[in-house]
Amino acid sequence: MARPRAPNRRATSCRCSWTICIEPDQGTRVKQRPGGMPPHPSQVLARRGLVTSLTWLALVAAPTVAQAQFGDPGGEGTAATDTGQIGAAALSTPRYMGADHNRLRALPYLSYRWANGWFVDGINGVGYGGSPTPGLQMGVHVGVSPDREESDDPALRGMGNVNRGAELGGFAHQRLGSWLGGKLSLRSHLRYGSGEDRQGGQAELGLGWGTRLGERSLMNLGLAANWANQGYMQTYFGVTRAQSTSSGYTEHKTDGGLRDLRLSLVVIQLFSPTTVGLLMVSQTYWQGDAADSPLVQEKRNTMAVAALMYRF
Template sequence: MKVSHALQCVPIAFGCLCLTHAFADDQDPSVSPSGADEWKVSVGPGLMLSPKYPGARELRLLPIPSLDISYDDRIFSQGLDLIGINVLKGKGDAYHVGAAISLDFQSRNESDDPHLHGLGNVNEGPKLKLFADYSVSLLTGSVAAYQDIAGTGQGLLVSADLVANLPLTSRFLVSFGPGATWANAEYTRSLFGVSAGQSAASGLPTFNTSAGLRDVHLNAYASYDISKKWVGSLAVTVGRLQHDAAHSPITERRDELNIVTAINYRFR
C-alpha cells in the first residue's frame, strides 16, 4: 500500500512514513514475493513530536506503536491507519484507492495553555479516511479525505501531496515532497474560531471562520535497513498555517513541526 496524507501535520508525517515504508518493501531484497496470499508484518516502538494543539507554541512528545501489517497488499494496519482496505490497486502498485479508520491524536484542552481558558476542549477521535494515489516512476501523487466520525467537531480535512522516492542504496531510502491541506467550516470553527460566548469567557476577541486552506507543508522521510529484520525510519513535516488558521487569536505560532521516528522488526 502507498498512501500519503496531510492530516493536521501529525498524520502528515506518518502518512509520508507509510508511503515510503511500502516503497522500501518493494526494494527490500529480504522480502520475496510469494504470490497472492502474502502477509507482511513489521512492528516496533515509535515516538511522535508535534504541537500540543493546532497553532500551539509548545510541542509534546508521545510514545506510539509503529505498525506496518498487510495481507496481499489489500487489508492493512499501517502508521496511524488502524485498519484499512485497498478497494482498487493497479499492477505493480501503480495506484491504490481505498478507505481506512485512522487514529488522530490532535486535540485541544483548556489546560494546555492559560490563554485557552474559557474556549472549551476539542477531543481527539478516529476519522474515516478515503484515499487514492498514483505512481509514475519515482513520483507518487496522493489525495486523502479525513472525516470526523466520533462527534469531536473536527469536521473534514482534505490533503494533497506529491512525493519523490529516492532509493540511494538497496538499504537506504530518502523521500520528500510538498503538500497542502484544506479544512471545512466545522473544523476551522472548532479549532480556530472564537464565538461570542468563548470570547466573554476567555478574553480573546471573537473570530469567525470559514472553509479554506489550512496549511502548506513539506514532507521528508528516510528509512534504513539496519539488517534483514530491523529497519529504522524518520519522518519530518514542516508546515505553515494559512487562511483562518494563521490569523486566529488562538494561534500562537504559524509554523508547525512534526517528527515521527520508529524502529521496526520484520516478522515476515
C-alpha cells in the same frame, strides 16, 4: 524448499544477499540482489507496505499537525502473505496546531495487514487497500478523529475540550514516473467526521519525490496542501462567543478553505530484511483563517520523528 510466489509475479533468478525492492507495477517483494545494476531508488525498502506504514506513522502520530504524507494506510498494493509490524517512535510535536512550543513523547506502534488487503492498526483504525490498476493504490478506512484538551497548553485555557470520534477516510496513491533521478508520486487523502459537530472534513493532496542515498537507504521529499471545511476550521481554529468570554481571545469565525502547506524530508534506513529505521522532519505553514486565528501563536510548526519498525 522454494518459497511460493504470489500469483502474476515474474520469477527472478539471483545470487546475492537480500535487498528490498519493487517489481514495477507488480507489487513489492524481498528478493536477492542480482549481480548487475541495483534496483531503482524508489524500489528499495518497500516490503509489503513496511516503508509506507512507517512514513504514515511519522506523519499521523502527531496530534493533527500533519497527516497522510507519502504513505497510505493500506501500503503499496496487496501483500503476498499476511504480515505484521511492531515498533516505537520518539516524537517532537507542537502541543496543538499553531502552538509555539513542542512536546517530546514516545509512542508504540502495532499494525497487521492481511493478504486480501484488509488492515488494522492503532493509528488508522480498520480499512481496506488494493491496487485496481498498475501504479495506482486506493482504499478506505475508519479511524479516530483528533482530540484537543485545555491541558495540552496554557494557551488553550477557556477553550474547552474537543473529543475524539469516528472518522471516515479514503486514500489514493499514483506513481507518476521518473524525474531528476528519482521517482515521483501523487497522493490524496479525504477524511470526514472530526470536530464538535462531527461534520469536519479535510482533503489533502501531496507530491513526493524519492531517491536512494545508499545501498539500503532512501530519501523522500514531500510537498502537500491541506484543505478543510467550515466545520473543521471552526472547531480547531475558531473562537465562539462563549469561548471568547472564558478564554479572553477575540471571537474568530472561520470559513472553509486552504488550511496549510507542508514540506517534509524523510530518510529511511534498512538494517535487515525485517528491521527499518526512519527519521522525519516537516514544516507546516498555516494558511487563511487558520493562520489568522488568535489561537495560532506560531504560523510555522516543526515536527520531528525517529522510529524503528520490525516486520513479522
